Amino acid sequence: MPSSxxxxxxxxxxxxxxxxxxxxxxxxxxxxxxxxxxxxVPKVKKLAYDIEHLQFDPPIDSSNMNPTxxxxxxxxxxxxxxxxxxxxVLHGTDTMAFTASALSFMLENLHKPxxxxxxxxxxxxxxTDGEENLITALQVAAAVDAHGQAMVQEVAILFENxxxxxxxxxxxxxxNFNAFRSNNYPELARIGLDITFNTGALYRSPSRRPxxxxxxxxxxxxxxxxxxxxxxxxxxxxxxxxxxxGIVLKTYGAGNAPTDATFMxxxxxxxxxxxxxxxxxxxxxGGVDNTLYETGNSLxxxxxxxxxxxxxxxxVTKLMYLFGMGLAPDAVKHYLECDLCGEVTL
Ligand code: ASP
Numbered sequence: 511m512p513s514s515x516x517x518x519x520x521x522x523x524x525x526x527x528x529x530x531x532x533x534x535x536x537x538x539x540x541x542x543x544x545x546x547x548x549x550x551v552p553k554v555k556k557l558a559y560d561i562e563h564l565q566f567d568p569p570i571d572s573s574n575m576n577p578t579x580x581x582x583x584x585x586x587x588x589x590x591x592x593x594x595x596x597x598x599v600l601h602g603t604d605t606m607a608f609t610a611s612a613l614s615f616m617l618e619n620l621h622k623p624x625x626x627x628x629x630x631x632x633x634x635x636x637x638t639d640g641e642e643n644l645i646t647a648l649q650v651a652a653a654v655d656a657h658g659q660a661m662v663q664e665v666a667i668l669f670e671n672x673x674x675x676x677x678x679x680x681x682x683x684x685x686n687f688n689a690f691r692s693n694n695y696p697e698l699a700r701i702g703l704d705i706t707f708n709t710g711a712l713y714r715s716p717s718r719r720p721x722x723x724x725x726x727x728x729x730x731x732x733x734x735x736x737x738x739x740x741x742x743x744x745x746x747x748x749x750x751x752x753x754x755x756g757i758v759l760k761t762y763g764a765g766n767a768p769t770d771a772t773f774m775x776x777x778x779x780x781x782x783x784x785x786x787x788x789x790x791x792x793x794x795x796g797g798v799d800n801t802l803y804e805t806g807n808s809l810x811x812x813x814x815x816x817x818x819x820x821x822x823x824x825x826v827t828k829l830m831y832l833f834g835m836g837l838a839p840d841a842v843k844h845y846l847e848c849d850l851c852g853e854v855t856l
Pocket of ligand 1: 525527570573601602603628630
């Protein structure tokens with residue numbers, strides 16, 4: 511346990527708009543180093559916290575984020591887990607929901623806050639949202655309950671007025687300061703004059719075992735998003751992608767897909783080859799109910815697994831994580847139907 515009574519927070523700066531500056535030649539935004547970022551938030555010193563930081567070298571735009579970077583973040587948290595009360599990850603918004611979902615699976619038995627934030631405007635801009643997001647993320651990471659236990663014991667995204675569960679979040683806007691939302695789960699906290707935690711919604715791991723980091727992700731997974739008019743050739747080609755093990759099938763409405771014979775045959779053949787197919791709705795809100803329509807029920811009968819109300823980001827990273835543990839397809843299917851860390855309502 512950290513010895514000082516002042517909260518000890520580790521900031522892991524990966525890049526993203528929050529720390530970017532304008533390239534004088536191309537006039538595009540590009541990541542810059544942590545000292546520039548923190549120099550722009552002198553108010554941080556007013557917090558009575560012991561803050562240390564690590565930074566990606568070089569910091570990156572989150573569109574360049576990949577599972578190796580997720581492992582780097584997870585392993586840094588593991589290395590410093592006992593020495594800090596909480597962790598703040600500064601990250602670009604574009605793939606923040608994927609990183610948040612991946613970390614929630616990688617960090618098994620997490621009992622400390624991992625708060626991910628970033629901003630829509632760089633920290634050096636006069637109207638930046640980065641300063642407030644950083645300060646609030648630090649406060650959330652330091653928050654304790656009446657028993658002195660960490661208030662947040664999960665991976666969460668802090669953005670503007672809300673704290674969201676990481677593996678329930680989606681980037682909803684490219685230009686609104688409230689850029690994130692959990693469409694199927696309530697907010698973990700509301701940020702206004704006060705930080706008001708929604709205590710009933712906070713995740714508590716049922717395990718008292720020590721943190722276990724699982725940094726290996728299997729990359730043989732993909733999205734297959736249906737649209738009217740998708741040809742059999744396209745579908746056959748995608749389902750036969752060499753090495754593919756898991757597919758997030760993005761279906762219509764409550765998990766519906768065409769029932770025509772060729773479509774169903776191609777899906778059945780892929781399932782029989784051992785490809786795990788997870789049915790996730792294209793809708794931003796609600797989930798799969800494959801008992802509602804014949805068009806959804808046929809997928810279930812073909813051996814396609816219901817993703818219920820899981821987000822696309824959590825679905826694809828959960829497949830990477832389960833296959834990354836070396837599990838066989840049947841075991842992967844079993845765990846897809848389990849809620850591992852608050853990612854799905856069953
Ligand atoms: N392209 C940026 C990134 O994701 C966008 C942002 O941070 O808002 O790194």
